[in-house]
Amino acid sequence: MAKPPKTAITPTRQENYPEWYQQVVKAADLAETSDVRGCMVIKPWGYAIWENIQRQLDAMFKATGHENAYFPLFIPMSFLEKEAQHVEGFAKECAVVTHHRLEPDPEGGLRPAPSAKLDEPLIVRPTSETIIGATFSRWVQSYRDLPILINQWANVVRWELRTRMFLRTTEFLWQEGHTVHSTAEEAEQETRQMLDVYADFAENSMAMPVIKGEKTAGERFPGAVATYSIEALMQDRKALQAGTSHFLGQNFAKAQEIKFQDPSGDEVYAWTTSWGVSTRLIGGLIMTHSDDDGLVLPPKLAPAHVAILPIYRNYDERPDVLAYCEALKKELVAQRFCDEPVRVRIDDRDVRGGEKKWQWVKRGVPLRVEVGPRDVAAGKVFAARRDVGGKGEGVDRNTFVAQISATLTDMQQTLYDRAAAIRKEATVTIDDLGEFEKFFADSAPGGLAYCHFVDGPEMEAQLKKLKVTARCVPVDAEEESGKCIFTGQPSNLRGVFARAY
RNA sequence: CGGGCUGUAGCUCAGCUUGGUAGAGCGCUGCGUUCGGGACGCAGAGGUCGCAGGUUCAAAUCCUGUCAGCCCGACCA
Numbered sequence: 001m002a003k004p005p006k007t008a009i010t011p012t013r014q015e016n017y018p019e020w021y022q023q024v025v026k027a028a029d030l031a032e033t034s035d036v037r038g039c040m041v042i043k044p045w046g047y048a049i050w051e052n053i054q055r056q057l058d059a060m061f062k063a064t065g066h067e068n069a070y071f072p073l074f075i076p077m078s079f080l081e082k083e084a085q086h087v088e089g090f091a092k093e094c095a096v097v098t099h100h101r102l103e104p105d106p107e108g109g110l111r112p113a114p115s116a117k118l119d120e121p122l123i124v125r126p127t128s129e130t131i132i133g134a135t136f137s138r139w140v141q142s143y144r145d146l147p148i149l150i151n152q153w154a155n156v157v158r159w160e161l162r163t164r165m166f167l168r169t170t171e172f173l174w175q176e177g178h179t180v181h182s183t184a185e186e187a188e189q190e191t192r193q194m195l196d197v198y199a200d201f202a203e204n205s206m207a208m209p210v211i212k213g214e215k216t217a218g219e220r221f222p223g224a225v226a227t228y229s230i231e232a233l234m235q236d237r238k239a240l241q242a243g244t245s246h247f248l249g250q251n252f253a254k255a256q257e258i259k260f261q262d263p264s265g266d267e268v269y270a271w272t273t274s275w276g277v278s279t280r281l282i283g284g285l286i287m288t289h290s291d292d293d294g295l296v297l298p299p300k301l302a303p304a305h306v307a308i309l310p311i312y313r314n315y316d317e318r319p320d321v322l323a324y325c326e327a328l329k330k331e332l333v334a335q336r337f338c339d340e341p342v343r344v345r346i347d348d349r350d351v352r353g354g355e356k357k358w359q360w361v362k363r364g365v366p367l368r369v370e371v372g373p374r375d376v377a378a379g380k381v382f383a384a385r386r387d388v389g390g391k392g393e394g395v396d397r398n399t400f401v402a403q404i405s406a407t408l409t410d411m412q413q414t415l416y417d418r419a420a421a422i423r424k425e426a427t428v429t430i431d432d433l434g435e436f437e438k439f440f441a442d443s444a445p446g447g448l449a450y451c452h453f454v455d456g457p458e459m460e461a462q463l464k465k466l467k468v469t470a471r472c473v474p475v476d477a478e479e480e481s482g483k484c485i486f487t488g489q490p491s492n493l494r495g496v497f498a499r500a501y
Numbered sequence: 502c503g504g505g506c507u508g509u510a511g512c513u514c515a516g517c518u519u520g521g522u523a524g525a526g527c528g529c530u531g532c533g534u535u536c537g538g539g540a541c542g543c544a545g546a547g548g549u550c551g552c553a554g555g556u557u558c559a560a561a562u563c564c565u566g567u568c569a570g571c572c573c574g575a576c577c578a
Contacts, residue, residue, distance in 0.1 A: 008539085037570080089578070161576060168577090221578075241578080311537055354538035361539095372537055382537080 007292035008362050017236040018164075024286055025165045027362040028295035038163040038170030042279070045363055048303030049282055050173065054153065056205050056300070057175065057277070060197050066149040066177060071132050073155075074122035079130040082255040086129065089222025093159040095124040124157040129223070129248070129274055132178045133256035140180060140260045140270060147190070148180040166283035167240075167501055174278035180258060180270045184249070187271035188226075191247040192475070194275040195228045198243035206281065207298040207416040208232050208288045209423055210242060211448075211496055213472025216455045221274075225249035231471045231496065233423045234287035237447045239471050239498035242284050245275035283501075288419050289387075295364030296386055298415050299408040300338055304345040306404070307365040311353055311372035322348065324376045328369070331401045337408045361386065366411055368392070369400075387411045387418075423448070429494070433462075433485045440468045440499065448498050452482035452491035459486040463497070471496040 009027055013020045025031055030046030042050065058068070074097060080087050098121050099112035125131065136148060153175045163169050177194060181187040195212050202210045210230035220227045224246040232242045253259065253269040262268050289296040299305055308329060310321045329344045336342065345365075347356060360368050370382040370392075381400050384392025385407070426447030430436045440446055453459055453470065463469060463486075473495045484491045 093577075158578085160578095215578095219578075227578095244578085309538095313536070352538065352540080353536070354540080356538080358539045370537070374537080 008294050008358055009292050012292040013235060020292070021283075021287060022165065024290050024294050024362075028286075028364055030282070030286075030295070031165055033165075036170075038160065040165050040169050042173075045303060046282065049285070049297070049301055050279060052301045052303065053205075053281055054175075057197075057201055058151075058153075060201060061151050061175075061177065064149075064193060064197060066151045066179075068152065069150050070152055070154070071128055071135065073125060075125050075128070075131045077121045077123055079134060080123060082130065083223045083252060085251075086223035086255075090126045090158070094126055095157045095159055097122040097124065125154070126156055126158045127274075127276075128152065128154070128156075128176055129178065129252055129272075130256065132176075133252045133258060133272065136178070136180050136270075136272075137256050137258045140258055143182050143260055143262050145260060146180055146182045146270065147186065149177075149190075150179065151175055151177045164283075166279055166286070168280070172279050174276050176274060176276040179273045180253075181272070182260070182262065182270065184271050187249075187273050188247050191226070191228060191245045191273045191275070194273070195230065195243075195245040195475070198230050198245065198275070198277060201277075202230055202232065202242055202281075202284075203416065205298070205300045206285055206288070207300075207412055207419060208242070208284060209416065209420045211472065211474050212476070213474040213496060215244075215472055216470040216495070218455070218460055219470060219472075221246045223248065223251050223255075225251065228475070229472055231498075232284050232288065233426060233448055233498070234284070234501070235290075235422060236287070237426045237445050237499070239448065239469075239496075239500040240280070240284050240287070241471075241500065242281060243275070243277040246273060248272040248274060289415050290364065291389070293389070294362030296415070297364035297366060299366045299412050302343070302364070302366050304343045304365050305337065305408055306332055306342065306344045306367045306369055307360045308344060308346045308369045308371060309353070309356055309360070310346065310348055311370055313373075317373050320376055321371055321373060322346075325371050328371070328381065328397065328401070332404055335401065335404045337405045342404055342408075366408060367404075385411060387414050431482065431485060436485055436497075437466060440466050440497075446499050448496055450494040451485050451497055452493070453495045453497075454484040454487055454489045454491055456487070459484070462486045467499060468497050469500045471498050471500065 009020055009023050011019050028045065029043050031040045031042045034041045080090065098118055099116045100118060101113045101116035102110045103113040105111040132150070139145060139148060155171055155173050157171050159170060160168050179187070179190050181190060199210050199212050202208045210232045212230055213228065215227040215229055221244065226247040228245045229241050230243045232240050234240055250269040250271060252272050258270045258272065259267055260270060285301065286295060289298065308325050310325050312318045312321045325346050329346055332342045332344045347360070349356065357368065357370070364386060366386050368384045368386065375381055375394070379397050380394050381397050382392055382394050383400055384390065426445070427450070428439060428447060429450045430439060431452065436449060436451065438444065439449055473493055477493050479492045482491050483489065
């Protein structure tokens with residue numbers, strides 16, 4: 001009926017970026033809103049991406065000596081009170097459990113039974129430093145018990161007022177690493193090591209360039225001595241914090257009595273770290289690569305590398321075409337990409353060809369392969385790459401199979417290069433407040449600004465007015481003398497500033 | 502927590518001012534024509550109009566209450 005729009009997603013990124021984002025999530029079948037406010041249902045295609053993220057990160061955690069464990073969803077309220085800054089940071093967004101039984105309400109329906117009120121309320125974990133720290137305090141007695149290197153895959157709840165699919169939801173999935181060390185140096189090294197792991201994953205698996213850096217005081221995790229993050233730039237030139245790694249010093253160890261006897265027999269407090277990434281990574285993935293036709297997935301995280309679409313005009317042609325597709329799939333699956341078999345799906349659903357094709361475009365599958373009777377006869381396939389757009393081309397079947405791994409590798413690199421180019425284009429060095437204001441004016445596109453600064457209330461106030469945030473001080477920043485653009489005070493390092501999610 | 506708005510089919514919404522047998526588009530089912538392509542025609546399924554009460558011969562429509570959600574602000578790792 002209605003002529004299809006020029007792009008598969010309306011509006012386009014240019015027209016309305018936030019709305020485009022929502023439509024991509026929907027069109028790609030990643031997730032949908034649920035009956036619970038602020039919580040989303042992650043659908044199979046979206047969850048499969050998360051499973052790939054999990055599998056690859058998990059291997060990296062294990063390779064760096066960590067083990068998985070699982071701690072309770074509930075945390076006694078008193079635990080949160082022990083670290084003063086921690087309470088302040090999270091108290092305002094906690095879900096609280098106060099009863100353990102329901103009963104019929106005289107006025108109809110159900111109500112929490114007054115007789116089943118908990119003596120001490122439980123909070124649903126917004127993060128697990130306190131409950132895990134309390135557990136660790138029992139695990140550690142001697143320096144010989146250290147280090148403890150634990151990771152947990154879990155869900156957490158933060159009662160945010162404003163939610164957005166994947167980027168900020170009330171409940172979200174993540175991993176949280178928690179480690180205990182005998183020295184500050186070792187704990188700091190762990191913090192930096194995990195930051196490197198995150199950056200490696202973001203750049204190599206997600207094809208998303210990131211800046212590794214340290215957060216300013218105002219952006220620090222509540223209770224941490226130092227917070228490091230990886231920061232990515234989205235296509236709308238807003239920054240996204242994609243992962244954090246915290247050096248907690250002895251703050252949590254003191255609050256939770258994590259102490260041990262050192263070799264000389266003295267009882268001392270331990271040094272702890274924590275680090276995490278969440279389903280927010282999927283939001284970053286979407287906003288880094290996707291285009292006006294929907295999701296674009298880097299091959300390393302795509303639930304399927306190749307979607308094979310059989311095409312036949314009638315049921316006489318079906319058996320030959322399907323047999324050819326099955327054989328093709330078998331050959332492709334025998335190929336390897338990044339030490340794993342190539343992932344292939346044949347889509348033989350009884351759906352019109354054009355619609356089926358566009359569904360796979362919108363879902364971001366890296367390679368779409370169409371096989372019709374003419375291809376069967378000629379020993380060819382019609383293949384289209386998602387990353388470069390265009391309609392695709394007919395290629396020899398054997399060539400396609402032989403080159404599949406190289407093609408996927410090339411796509412992964414192409415996506416990274418493109419994202420890096422976008423970031424480069426949007427990055428500037430600024431030495432003057434007026435220029436800074438102009439760069440972040442409402443009418444300007446914005447981006448990443450590297451500026452000299454001195455952290456403090458004056459800077460915070462200026463930034464708030466401009467709706468700009470200090471993202472981080474890059475860990476590889478080279479020292480150079482300059483002046484804080486906000487206060488004029490001397491500075492020897494540049495920080496990165498941007499509007500942010 | 503303050504201000505504004507909305508609850509009607511699976512989805513997006515019209516109808517309400519002026520009460521009188523519940524509507525459209527998309528989606529879904531079937532048949533047909535098309536088809537290396539997000540097509541078209543015909544037929545069909547699907548709703549106690551958020552909930553409770555009131556006014557009335559008669560309420561999706563008017564009144565009262567209530568619940569839920571959305572937007573702006575505030576707030577926000």
